[in-house]
Amino acid sequence: MHTKTIAELLKILDKGECSSEELTKIYLARIQKLDKTLNSFITITEEFALSAARIADEKRRKEDKAPLLGVPIAHKDIFCTQGIKTSCGSKMLDNFISPYDATIVTKLKEAGTILLGKTNMDEFAMGSSNETSFYGPVHNPWDPALVAGGSSGGSAAAVAANLTPAATGTDTGGSIRQPAALCGLTGLKPTYGRVSRYGMIAFASSLDQAGPLAKTAEDCALLLQAMAGVDIKDSTSIDNPVPNYNTMLNNSLEGLKIGLPKEFFGEGLHPEVEMAVQNALKTLEKMGAKVFDIELPNTKLAIPTYYVIAPAECSSNLSRYDGVRFGYRCDNPQNLEDLYKRSRGEGFGPEVKRRILIGTYVLSAGYFDAYYVQAQKVRKLITTDFINAFSKVDVILGPTTPSPAFNIGEKTKDPVSMYLCDIYTISVNLAGLPALSMPGGFVQQCPIGIQLIGNYFEEGKLLNIAHQFQQLTDWHQKTPLTFKE
Amino acid sequence: MNTSWETVIGLEVHVQLITKSKLFSGAATAFGAEPNSQACAIDLGLPGVLPVLNETALKMAIKFGLSIGASIAPKSVFARKNYFYPDLPKGYQISQYEFPIVSGGSLSFTLEDNTTKQIRITRAHLEEDAGKSLHEDFHGFSGIDLNRAGIPLLEIVSEPELRSAKEAVAYLKTLHALIRYLEISDGNMQEGSFRCDANVSVRPSHQTKLGTRAEIKNVNSFRFVERAINYEIERQIDILENGGTVIQETRLYDANKDETRSLRAKEQANDYRYFPDPDLLPIIVSADLIKEIRKTLPELPREKSERFERDYGLSAYDANVLTATKELADFFEQTVQASYQSEPKLCANWVMVDLLGALNKTNLDITESPISPERLGGLIRRIHDKTISGKIAKTIFEKLLCEKEDVDTIIEKQGLKQVTDxxxxxxxxxxxxxxxxxxxxxxxxxxxxxxxxxxxxxxxxxxxxxxxxxxxxxxxxxxxx
Amino acid sequence: MSFSREAILHLAHLARLSVENTGDDDSIQDDLNRIVTMVGQISAANTEGIEPMAHPLDTIQRLRLDIITETNEREILLALAPKTAAGLFLVPTVIE
The missing domain is CATH 1.10.10.410 (Arc Repressor Mutant, subunit A)
Known part of the structure; x- marks a missing residue:
């Protein structure tokens, strides 16, 4: 049962072959038994889950038509959940019980999902390996010595290990796509503004976007359907109609124009990852797609640009953690300044502090124009590259990451080497485009991901391509041996 | 040496807008509520919350801009002003910096000697108010009440064109009347709805370069503004005449001691790190919206005053006094109506001299007047038709102040009717x-x-x-x- | 570009962040220098005549009607705070 996709589980629940309560118990038992080696959950919400599952079963008997009724999922611990600890992977919020639900939490609840628990993540989503979490690193189910990716590493590991059928994540620079790639999953970062950010703890407000991590594109479509849409509480959410993603999954790929940016195939790309990308292209060509070479000339500036804008926004977003109204407060503050400095100094981990300091620096008097304003201009250049590309092709394809999962501890000593992991994913956030990572093969025992980047609001097309790809491939059906049974 | 000094004053006024809900949240804005009972998750800056702009506050800002002939930015931007203070929940204030909603425009006012002065307005922008620190002793702790956090403010900044404390006060009174005419603020100074910071500097009369200024914070009455500025002018001249230099600093006016004193020792260099708020997209104001708001503009004090001179034959001085507040102007016009339009000048005299005098003695506002415009108009009607003499009218007026009866009843009962036989x-x-x-x-x-x-x-x-x-x-x- | 110790302490003060005695003091100077050198690459880009892009979407702000939608949740919200009294959040005395 635990290896099924959401689409399959919905059929099983519909036929009454299994109740939501039984299903929920299966997953809860797996989490209890197997998560010790992974550390993918911060909080397990057993009581909530069981009572919600019973209510879902009751509703199903009354022919309730909620689209995901009775399906267990997990939320990244960045989403506020009423009455449940919402830590954001930080000591700062270790004691924070949210008094309200994030909009996507409400929407997925209304769609009928059952919350199993809150997944581990890099502290305040700042990291690419889930090693900055206050709760310790997440281990990759394919090999516990390896990272699961980040920052949504807990969500990715939990789905890959069949501890939950699917999970939510957030993506500021690749935090859904990169762990999806490293754990062998399908993960979607929607267009900026497609999904409400209300109740999603902010890291970098102009880059953050929530999305699903699941086994298949079809499951991602089901989840996105429930998550997407305008929200009056988020004035940056977009008031475009949400299409029916499910009906788009089986569109033909005949004549699809795929762009291959030469900048994504340069130095640093693992040759076997490159080969997997070439193989994926062949599969898509078989279905009628045409491949074109394109250029994204400012790609090399994406990481430096991102590491000005994201820290700038984060330095301001994280000022609210001051030990006054919620969260961690240091012992015996001597005075106000001591209260601030020690609460923040003790409550935040080193990566968060680095980014706050960098952000403070790039916004400070005398440096603002050279860094922040210049970064905003380069952001425009990067975006224009994409807009030009989309005048020629329908979708852009490349690797999600330069290499498969690396060892835990391998890159923690050098933050810049860690930042380079996001080289292919980060420019997408700067432009605000939708992008998806889908399993595209293995290097030795480690899964690798193929990234599809779409034009604004073309999530449907990305899901369509991935779904079609998944009809002809079985990478997405592979399960790490240890977590098969 | 006998230098003559010129004073240069620029004013920054924070006006609380009278919206029902806050600038970026749906929490209530009523004054005097229980501490923190009107501070919601958004006002507290809880993790994950987002601001959504109040449409009415934006319209009020535009209305103000139109009333002073300013230009309304077709595109304006909210920025974050970053600093730590316990009354500032998010660690930043959402304000406007590079691209304010209102820029330019001017305000004219009449001085005591009947001369008119026009002061240019630099800008007016929307921002959120902060909470309050209460310093009662909680055993070494201060208490924070965040009810006020997030209440919409319009900050109105003048050019440094005011030349004396008297001019500053005249400007403030005119601005105060204006925002009340526009019905965008109650202007209640005790409750902090109209707060003033004054930038004061002095320079030798023939010098064009500005002197070093001191900023006097949060003076909350017209009288104190005048006193604080005058104190500050003397202080600075004193320093300069003794060969010293004025330090650029923030000073606080102490009304009890009638002096200003230095406030900012705590933060040597403020670096507010302004940047555009990524949670709020640019505000685009269409020509249609401006047209729609322009239609809602009431007759403004200056227009009203000119009309009073023209239609009622009043002197400029009288017209000015009577249009100082919308309530007083309305009272006067209703009195003229009730007197059957007989003698507007007589009405003006009765309102300005007798009524305002009596109200002053009892510390009442025109809106609390025990004599309604109908009764006062009735009295003037009887003077006009010679039923009573002016002298008798004074007696009746005294009775009107403490009795509820109308004029004719009093005349009848007391046999005060004028003898014309x-x-x-x-x-x-x-x-x-x-x-x-x-x-x-x-x-x-x-x-x-x-x-x-x-x-x-x-x-x-x-x-x-x-x-x-x-x-x-x-x-x-x-x-x- | 290279950060002096004083420069880092100044930033840490602006950000009200203690970086001393928190275990990550030693490497912070190196780390920040490496990051700033990396982000310094943007200065090479020719951005003449390019409009800064603050936001990924070129749309306008949606507004909210002026309605009171929040009820008094003081007890729930105060319960989250580390130190309160008499309905107030407490901080070490604020000195003017």
Whole structure:
């Protein structure tokens, strides 16, 4: 049962072959038994889950038509959940019980999902390996010595290990796509503004976007359907109609124009990852797609640009953690300044502090124009590259990451080497485009991901391509041996 | 050395807008609520919350801009001003920096000597208010109330064109009247709805370069503004004349000691790290919206004052006084109505001198006047149609202040109706002449001044009710040339 | 570009962040220098005549009607705070 996709589980629940309560118990038992080696959950919400599952079963008997009724999922611990600890992977919020639900939490609840628990993540989503979490690193189910990716590493590991059928994540620079790639999953970062950010703890407000991590594109479509849409509480959410993603999954790929940016195939790309990308292209060509070479000339500036804008926004977003109204407060503050400095100094981990300091620096008097304003201009250049590309092709394809999962501890000593992991994913956030990572093969025992980047609001097309790809491939059906049974 | 000094003053006024809900949240804005009972998750800056702009606050800002002839930015931007303070929940204030909603425009006002001065407005922008720190002793702790956090403010910044404390006060009073006319703020200074920071500097009269300024924070009455500025001017001149230099700093006015003192030792260099708020997209104001708001503009104080001069024949001074607040102007016009438009100038006198005088004594506002415009107008109508004399009217006015009856009832009951019957007046005059043969003889021998004596005697005999004009006329006739 | 110790302490003060005695003091100077050198690459880009892009979407702000939608949740919200009294959040005395 635990290896099924959401689409399959919905059929099983519909036929009454299994109740939501039984299903929920299966997953809860797996989490209890197997998560010790992974550390993918911060909080397990057993009581909530069981009572919600019973209510879902009751509703199903009354022919309730909620689209995901009775399906267990997990939320990244960045989403506020009423009455449940919402830590954001930080000591700062270790004691924070949210008094309200994030909009996507409400929407997925209304769609009928059952919350199993809150997944581990890099502290305040700042990291690419889930090693900055206050709760310790997440281990990759394919090999516990390896990272699961980040920052949504807990969500990715939990789905890959069949501890939950699917999970939510957030993506500021690749935090859904990169762990999806490293754990062998399908993960979607929607267009900026497609999904409400209300109740999603902010890291970098102009880059953050929530999305699903699941086994298949079809499951991602089901989840996105429930998550997407305008929200009056988020004035940056977009008031475009949400299409029916499910009906788009089986569109033909005949004549699809795929762009291959030469900048994504340069130095640093693992040759076997490159080969997997070439193989994926062949599969898509078989279905009628045409491949074109394109250029994204400012790609090399994406990481430096991102590491000005994201820290700038984060330095301001994280000022609210001051030990006054919620969260961690240091012992015996001597005075106000001591209260601030020690609460923040003790409550935040080193990566968060680095980014706050960098952000403070790039916004400070005398440096603002050279860094922040210049970064905003380069952001425009990067975006224009994409807009030009989309005048020629329908979708852009490349690797999600330069290499498969690396060892835990391998890159923690050098933050810049860690930042380079996001080289292919980060420019997408700067432009605000939708992008998806889908399993595209293995290097030795480690899964690798193929990234599809779409034009604004073309999530449907990305899901369509991935779904079609998944009809002809079985990478997405592979399960790490240890977590098969 | 005998230098003459010129004072340069620029004012920053924070006006609380009277919206029902806050600038970026749906929490209530009522004054005086229990601490933190009107501070919601968004006002507290809880993790994950987002701001959504209040449409009414934006419209109010535009309305103000239109009223001073400013330009309304087609695209304006909210920025974050970053600093740590316990009354600032998010660690930043959402304000406007590079691209304010209102820029340019001007405000004209009349000074005591009847000259008019025009001051240019640099800008006006929307921002959120902070909470309050309460310093009662909680054993070494201060208490924070965040009810005020997030209340919409319009910060109105003038050019440094004011040249004296008196001008500053005149400007402030004009601005205060304006925002109340526009109904965008209650202007309540005690409750902090209208707060003023003054940038004050002095320079030798012939110098064009500005002197170093001091910023006086949060002075909350017109009287204190004048005193604080005057104190500050003297302080700075004193420093300069003794060869010292003025330090750029923030100072606080202490009303008890009537002095300003230095406030900012705590933060050497503020670096607010302004940047565009990524949670809020640019605000785009369409020409249609501006047109729609322009239609809602009321008659403004200056327009009203000019109309009062034109239509009612009032002096510029009177028109100015009567349009100082919308409530007073309305009271005056309703009084004119109630007096059947008989004598607007007389109405102006009664409102300005008698009524405002009486209200002043009892510390009442025009809106709390015990005499309604209808009753006052009724009184003036009876003066005009000669039912009563002006003198009797004063007596009735005193009664109106403490009784609820209308003018005609009082006249009727107390028999105060003016005597206009010629025969009755003649009888009174005959009586007075008969009683005062010496004075009559003196008058006839040339002591013209005694005429007043006879008028007085007749009026007294009539208990003030005789029509003075008739008395004059008949007396002249009877006493002969 | 290279950060001095004083420069880092100044930033840490602006950000009200203690970086001393928190275990990550030693490497912070190196780390920040490496990051700033990396982000310094943007200065090479020719951005003449390019409009800064603050936001990925070129759309306008949606507004909210002026309605009170929040109820008094003081007890729930105060319960989250580390130190309160008399309905207030407490901080070490604020000195003017």
């Amino acid at each position: 010629t025969t009755a007046i003649e009888a009174l005059i005959d009586e007075v002449i008969a009683k005062n043969p010496h004075q009559v003889a003196d008058y006839k021998s040339g002591k013209d001044k005694l005429f007043g004596f006879f008028v007085g005697q007749v009026m007294k005999a009539s208990q003030g009710k005789a029509n003075p004009e008739q008395v004059n006329e008949i007396l002249k006739h009877k006493l002969g040339p």
